[in-house]
Amino acid sequence: MAKLVKHRSEFKSRLKRHKSLIPFVLPAVVFALVFSYLPMVGILIAFKDNPNFGRYDVFEAFTKAGWTMENFEKLFSDPEILRYVKNTLIISLMKIIILFPLPVVLAIMVSEIRNRHFSKWVQGLVFLPHFFSWVVIVGIFNNIFGLYGPINNLSVALGGEPIYYMGEPAWFRWLVVILSGWKEIGYSSIVYIAAITSIDPALYEAAKIDGAGKFKQIWCVTIPSIMPTIIVMLIIRIGYLMDAGFEQVYAMINSLTRETGEIIGTYVYRLGLGTGSRDYGLSTAVGLVNGVISLILILGANRLSKKRMGSGIW
Amino acid sequence: MKNNTFIARSKIKDAPVFHVINTILLVVISLVCVLPFLNVLATALSTAGNQINFWPKGFTWGNFISVFTNGGFWRAMGVSFLVVVCGTLLSVTVMFSAAYALSKPDFPFRKGLMVFFIIVMIFSGGMVPNYLVVNSLGLTRSPLALILPSVVQVYNLILIKSYLQGLPPELEESAKIDGASNLQIMFKILFPVSMPCVASVSLFTAVTFWNNYTSALIYLGTEEKWYPLSLFILNYIQSEPDALVGTWENIQKANIEAAMIVLSIIPILVVYPFVLKFFTKGVTVGSVKG
Structure with missing residues (x-):
């Protein structure tokens, strides 16, 4: 007391x-x-029973609509929604599996550069794409993968048929991964470059005296030294599993690629705020379930990373 | 990069083959980062129907002229500049003053407020509820919808707060003895000292505002008058060219798109050298601590 x-x-x-x-x-x-x-x-x-927010003001529409669980029943049984959940997970997992290791490799390569000017130039160039909006990047790659772009020019020169990549459902997810990699691999390597910089050079000298070659040095000194950073970054990345990249996919998708490309984020937008149908109730329900799963994943990731490293996302 | 590591490691003269291959691969990687920009520049300077790699074909300034004479484009660029300047000023000021209060270890609501802000970072009501709130505030037909919902940037708050906590406490104490108020301490003493942190946070916030198109997409709907440049270009890219109308603008659509993209990335290229400078100072990386 x-x-x-x-x-x-x-x-x-x-x-x-x-x-x-x-x-x-x-x-x-x-x-x-x-x-x-x-x-x-x-x-x-x-x-709420699909409230007609378009016609009344928010509070009036809200009180008028009855309570219901229908939106959640629909959300867990509708094959269309389940397909978009599947797309989200596939795209997200492809990004993690294919793209996660590459910044580590790039950071090791950059840190092996001996010429300071060359190092500055390489870093300046590989970080650059991160700072452009998805609109710019999708616009650029529309041309690169377009019918008159370099990729098709090359395949036509080699005797192939031109392909309209941006409209091919089978190609869509791969393009998402390629564009995402082009934009973010360089920037993501910053963390690892910083980690490698703080490794004690004496460790390399010792490894050299023991007769370790370059690859052996990388394998036995560099990678173990930055392993804690790698693990924390991986944990955080998995925390954001449910986010397959709204800005990117929305800018890339078209009616031809919806089946393999529509993710939860773009679906929530199209359903709730897109032109035509405006199903506020269902859109909010899908967003809510997605948000809660994300929240659990992120909290778990933060906890795990705090336990392993003593530092989390916040 | 720390210089001492460079000197120490560059003394090691071994594995020449490794270094040659490493250099070649890095040159290739750098080219992969640059070539798409050359392609878009070449496309912007070409006539339609040409196979374009990295050099213009059927050279023309027409695409740029078409963009220059497009009033909508300039309007959108103006909106973007307005949003970047006002949004960055407002957001950084609000975050800095909040960070100042939260950086005091014995500020009474510190723990609770940090949880309050972290929740903002990791959970949101979702698109429709966000839209309805902004709509009932009457902002959906105004550029304020592009600024006000993005003022709270929790990551910046944490960055500034940990920077302020790293400053020596004597800085403030001497001013307090002289009878300075909190406001004076913040503006006259802490703000100038925090310039490296504030500048880098402002730069990153500005780039985020410049690139963001989701806010405009969600809140503005069909109110094209206030579209920022990013959404204006996306809208143009996603519009179907009317093949029957054989105007120059229709035939050249892909090339005009490219010209718009080239013009829209110039501001980013202008500030990029400054962005790079902050990386070397290590202000942004690894300085986040709760």
């Missing part, structure tokens, strides 16, 4: 001392409340 009183009075004195700081944090709190927390209340729409 005495402890509690002491704790309370201590809190009061701290509050008194820092009262003048409250206005500093207030704007951020207000913005977060209005634009992040208020929409969380809106999740209740998922439990």
